[in-house]
Amino acid sequence: MTNPAQPAAPASRLVSDQGLDDAVLPFAVEPLDLRGRVVRLGASVDHILVQHNYPPPVARLVGEAMALTVLLGSSLKIEGRFQLQTRSDGAIDMLVVDFDAPDRLRAFARYDAEKLADAARGGELLGKGHLAFTIDQGTDASRYQGIVALQGQGLEEAAHQYFRQSEQIPTKVRLAVAQSVTGAGASWRAGGLMVQFLPSSQERRRQADLDPGDAPAGLVYETPDEDDAWTEAKALAATIEDHELVDPTLSSERLLYRLFHEPGVKVFEPRMVRDSCRCSQDRIKAMLRRFTPAERTDMIGDNGKIGVTCEFCSTYREFDPKDFDE
Template sequence: MNDPAPPSPFEQGGAPQTPASRLVSDQSPDDTVLPFAVEPLDVRGRVVRLGVSIDRILAQHNYPPPVARLVGEAVTLTVLLGSALKIEGRFQLQTRSDGAVDMLVVDFDAPDRLRAFARFNQKKLATAAGAELLGKGHLAFTVDSGAEAARYQGIVALEGQGFEEAAHQYFQQSEQIPTRVRLAVAENMTGSGTHWRAGGLLVQFLPKSHERRGRIDLDPGDAPDGLRVEPPPEDEAWTEAKALAATIEDHELVDPTLSSERLLYRLFHEQGVKVFDSRAVRNSCRCSNERITGMLRGFTPQERKDMIGDNGKIGVTCEFCSTYREYDPADFD
């Protein structure tokens, strides 16, 4: 039998009351998350549009274009998932793999702070393409809501797939919430030069009845050879929602002249779509002199001595924002 699923930190529950019906807004603010619901299809989701925030994150590191696009996708996915949390705390996406980009970390501090960095191998990057950027390893989603709450972590194996497919596999295997994700990253030419943009769409099937989600029974582990558990038939409402979400083009997700509301209207106007209050996000690092000083005090005198550079100072560069700071070793004696 299908047991009730435990609450998931990635499941968007009830939303605030929506205003009365009105015309679709063509205002297109960047760095926002717009929640929505398509009630006839029992669908909820979010649209993310990133402009200045993702451009600053990528500019801080001057990544090669393939790495920049991968970081942009990871940041967009992090905002899509992290913005659903109803708690104070931190949501983190992290990869470790044997690919050209062997580590990637994105932090989302509720309610709106965002930072990211990636580590890559220049030699591998020169010959890598597509799936080889991430390679094989794992993708972890971590929710840390503070000392008084249990830490949540979900992991999905990386086997050459991208972030979209990895997210689909995670929700299917771990959360068992029918979910579809679309991600897009692009460089836009403007009068002031080239700037990065990113956009994403998350759609989840959340009917009131858990049975309608079509949850798949777990393999008991001792089933007779040849026994195959067939998944239940897919709900027609979810089939329609998936088909509509699949029609979205990459350029629509990153088009600065196409508002999030207009995009949702294009997809779901026949069924009717409700939007709720949008939320802003921003690029902001947690590093500070106080944090770094505290970290340095945690090292032994010999370890600090080994950190001293030719100029007699201890130099520290933040991996996330690339800010460089210098400290006098005598301050720690």
């Protein structure tokens, strides 16, 4: 008999084979106490990468960063901004991805062509520096930033370090980027999977203590046994192939079913994502007004105008210096 005080459980349905690009699909594997998200980026990542005309190694890293940013930023419950930023001494010395909740995405990277050539011979794209995750909900009081040291590791491992250090949530992240070639030509695609172990018991979430760096010599840290459910979840997530994350013919639901059909997986409503820059004529004009008259004079080009190109969307705008006269 159904208890009338309790809502009826949602009915199960067939797995959808319809692929959905530029979308985040939240899911839960309740028998394993897992929550997660799958992101598939198509036109949005392709438009951003093509308009910047990045070399393939740069394009792939920017694509990975976009997928990771959407995986993390789409958890925001209210409007706000989630930003991923790297600064390093590698070939890509700066990379920025903004996710404006609920659905706007933009990105750009700055790279050194000579170092990029060295990276092709075994050098590092990111090198040494830091990766910062910033959540900004519009006020100073609600701004949060987590920082991970970059020592040549990729974005996947940097994300794992972030969750171990800052969130202390057992987390597994997978990222993939590729060019899809069809009769219509080549286009960039990116995909990502994130699973998190979120049991009701905090004791079951325990991970090995982190070395603070100044502990007495010989101190032995307790290493708790890993929960069996999390061990199984990581093993299942590790079976995913890069091509599965970017395959336009494989739906996110079908992918999740492949991974978790034995314990059972529940999906929720997807959230759509679009590439969109927040730059505008008025915003840039307001920015230029913050410069001194002398600084604006130095910006005037041969045509007598002040030209500004947005780093994110590459849109070029011109302004008449007379518009800034008092």
